[in-house]
Amino acid sequence: MTISQLLNQRVQAALAAAGAPDAPAVIQPSGKPEFGDFQANGVMGAAKALKTNPRELAAKVVAALDLAGIADKVEIAGPGFINIHLAPEFLAQRLSAAQSDDALGIAKPAPQKVMVEYSSPNLAKEMHVGHLRSTIIGDAIARVLGFVGHDVQRCNHVGDWGTQFGMLVAYLVETRQSGDAELELADLENFYRKSKVRFDEDAVFADTARQYVVKLQGGDAEVLALWKQFVEVSMQHCQAVYDKLGVGLDLAAVRGESAYNDDLPVVVSDLRNAGLLVEDQGAQVVFLPEFKNPEGEPQAMIIQKKDGGFLYATTDLAAVRYRHRSLDLKRVVYVVDARQSLHFQQLFTLSRKAGFAPADMALEHVAFGTMMGEDGKPFKTRSGDTVKLVELLDEAIERAYTLVSQKNPDLAEDTRRSIAKAVGIGAVKYADLSKNRTSDYIFNWDTMLAFEGNTAPYLQYAYTRVQSVFRKVGAVNTSAAIVITEPAEKQLALQLAQFDEVIESVASTCQPHQLCAYLFNLAQQFSRFYEACPILSAEGAAKDSRLALAALTAKTLKTGLSLLGIAVLEEM
RNA sequence: GCGUCCAUAGCUCAGUUGGAUAGAGUGUCAGUUUCCGAAGCUGAAGGUCGCAGGUUCGAUUCCUGCUGGACGCGCCA
Numbered sequence: 005m006t007i008s009q010l011l012n013q014r015v016q017a018a019l020a021a022a023g024a025p026d027a028p029a030v031i032q033p034s035g036k037p038e039f040g041d042f043q044a045n046g047v048m049g050a051a052k053a054l055k056t057n058p059r060e061l062a063a064k065v066v067a068a069l070d071l072a073g074i075a076d077k078v079e080i081a082g083p084g085f086i087n088i089h090l091a092p093e094f095l096a097q098r099l100s101a102a103q104s105d106d107a108l109g110i111a112k113p114a115p116q117k118v119m120v121e122y123s124s125p126n127l128a129k130e131m132h133v134g135h136l137r138s139t140i141i142g143d144a145i146a147r148v149l150g151f152v153g154h155d156v157q158r159c160n161h162v163g164d165w166g167t168q169f170g171m172l173v174a175y176l177v178e179t180r181q182s183g184d185a186e187l188e189l190a191d192l193e194n195f196y197r198k199s200k201v202r203f204d205e206d207a208v209f210a211d212t213a214r215q216y217v218v219k220l221q222g223g224d225a226e227v228l229a230l231w232k233q234f235v236e237v238s239m240q241h242c243q244a245v246y247d248k249l250g251v252g253l254d255l256a257a258v259r260g261e262s263a264y265n266d267d268l269p270v271v272v273s274d275l276r277n278a279g280l281l282v283e284d285q286g287a288q289v290v291f292l293p294e295f296k297n298p299e300g301e302p303q304a305m306i307i308q309k310k311d312g313g314f315l316y317a318t319t320d321l322a323a324v325r326y327r328h329r330s331l332d333l334k335r336v337v338y339v340v341d342a343r344q345s346l347h348f349q350q351l352f353t354l355s356r357k358a359g360f361a362p363a364d365m366a367l368e369h370v371a372f373g374t375m376m377g378e379d380g381k382p383f384k385t386r387s388g389d390t391v392k393l394v395e396l397l398d399e400a401i402e403r404a405y406t407l408v409s410q411k412n413p414d415l416a417e418d419t420r421r422s423i424a425k426a427v428g429i430g431a432v433k434y435a436d437l438s439k440n441r442t443s444d445y446i447f448n449w450d451t452m453l454a455f456e457g458n459t460a461p462y463l464q465y466a467y468t469r470v471q472s473v474f475r476k477v478g479a480v481n482t483s484a485a486i487v488i489t490e491p492a493e494k495q496l497a498l499q500l501a502q503f504d505e506v507i508e509s510v511a512s513t514c515q516p517h518q519l520c521a522y523l524f525n526l527a528q529q530f531s532r533f534y535e536a537c538p539i540l541s542a543e544g545a546a547k548d549s550r551l552a553l554a555a556l557t558a559k560t561l562k563t564g565l566s567l568l569g570i571a572v573l574e575e576m
Numbered sequence: 577g578c579g580u581c582c583a584u585a586g587c588u589c590a591g592u593u594g595g596a597u598a599g600a601g602u603g604u605c606a607g608u609u610u611c612c613g614a615a616g617c618u619g620a621a622g623g624u625c626g627c628a629g630g631u632u633c634g635a636u637u638c639c640u641g642c643u644g645g646a647c648g649c650g651c652c653a
Contacts, residue, residue: 455615
């Protein structure tokens with residue numbers, strides 16, 4: 005149980021004893037230190053409902069409030085706030101659970117089978133910056149859900165099917181006959197562009213391409229083999245990016261659109277049997293009265309085109325169906341661009357109606373905004389091209405290398421190289437994760453790679469400072485008793501003791517920026533503690549206690565950053 | 577036309593079922609190192625929370641309207 009939950013329970017009981025059994029306690033961390041550590045704001049609302057004086061009710065609540073061993077001071081302030089000052093011994097005791105546990109003492113909920121669908125690039129092209137946010141955010145969410153004990157399946161719903169693959173296979177055949185296919189495939193972007201040119205210019209080529217699509221979907225062995233070769237090369241490109249980025253995606257997580265090919269006709273017949281499907285203008289569609297089209301009529305969702313082809317809505321429906329019937333998932337999180345939110349609303353609505361997803365299977369669209377350049381427009385190169393993801397990451401590492409070399413030129417070359425990787429990649433990830441995912445965000449090299457402020461390098465630096473202390477002192481008893489006497493010690497302890505609340509919140513809301521804010525706060529509290537409370541020159545129990553606080557800070561920073569997919573360093 | 581999201585300090589962003597004097601970071605200015613990494617810490621200045629109403633003890637938060645912006649709305653994904 006988190007501290008908030010504990011206080012909530014106690015205050016609620018006191019409210020009941022004071023005659024307001026149904027009033028919520030409304031526990032929050034206090035806004036300012038003089039208002040205590042936590043505050044209960046529920047009295048005002050309760051007094052209103054009971055039509056009594058809030059200060060009088062607050063007095064009754066405080067009289068009935070049992071916080072023995074938890075708080076050492078409880079005050080009534082303002083119109084009826086209850087300010088709670090936690091007892092240092094209570095905080096110390098809370099931390100002892102975290103000291104001896106790899107999971108930092110968090111309470112684990114009942115494990116759930118959950119899936120996080122993220123990254124999901126189109127294999128027809130190389131990964132570009134548009135795939136960055138989904139990949140980073142989705143990975144952080146998957147890590148957090150796994151950390152709290154859920155059975156997490158990562159799903160890379162890659163785009164490996166559809167009309168463009170006929171064109172690509174046709175071009176692959178050409179290049180194998182007349183050129184160097186291996187060489188051409190090394191640059192997928194170029195490969196796609198060239199095949200598109202052939203498709204647009206040459207009617208015969210275009211015809212061949214269309215035939216390949218039909219053969220592909222029909223299961224023609226020869227075309228399928230060619231398609232497979234292309235997909236494998238493309239996946240290798242992706243894997244290189246994932247490895248560089250340090251995200252937990254591999255071939256095991258891949259289940260692309262093609263995997264549902266055989267299910268698509270079943271989806272159609274299921275919808276028809278459910279009485280949801282109608283034919284309209286030659287296409288098989290479902291009308292959803294919950295949504296309106298520009299004419300104010302029920303929105304149509306096209307399930308099967310008039311030429312018999314399927315669309316991504318059909319594939320997504322098949323995926324929902326599969327994830328329930330075959331995987332029995334209880335929660336599916338789609339980490340996808342906010343621009344597709346209407347699609348997901350329709351998908352979820354229809355999945356319920358068709359019985360593909362039961363009511364107890366949560367379907368969530370975890371939406372995010374667009375990555376913008378410094379001009380506030382979608383991030384592009386100067387010439388207006390999309391930026392390849394691998395090139396962006398290489399630039400981040402290179403910039404970090406330059407910075408590290410400036411700051412710490414005495415370090416060995418290969419040390420600086422490995423620091424640059426952790427700092428560069430960490431900076432890119434943290435800049436993204438630290439912002440509320442729902443809004444667009446502005447990508448800026450200098451801000452994200454700054455060693456000052458709310459950045460990954462600052463957090464990594466805070467960690468190296470702790471490690472530096474340990475190098476000087478030698479062996480540390482990380483489970484030594486924590487004794488809180490100084491204000492800076494208490495503030496640090498208080499912050500450490502709230503790790504579980506943040507994790508719980510991130511797991512339920514899928515908002516990693518809360519964890520970023522927490523870690524930045526923690527690093528700041530540690531710096532203040534470090535400034536105010538000498539560790540190495542302290543003696544006896546005080547020294548052991550401060551070392552234990554430092555050790556727990558390091559553990560929390562390392563764990564928290566690892567949940568964001570960011571590496572820590574011993575020195576930098 | 578309908579729908580979704582957004583508008584907070586010069587800049588980048590937080591603000592948790594409505595709570596106290598709206599917070600960080602950055603930038604600017606001023607302090608701080610005989611002492612564990614100053615990539616730090618301390619302080620100051622900086623706001624009509626887009627505008628106008630409404631709900632109430634209390635609104636950045638909820639409701640309505642308006643302005644301004646991003647995105648979406650049938651055979652791409």
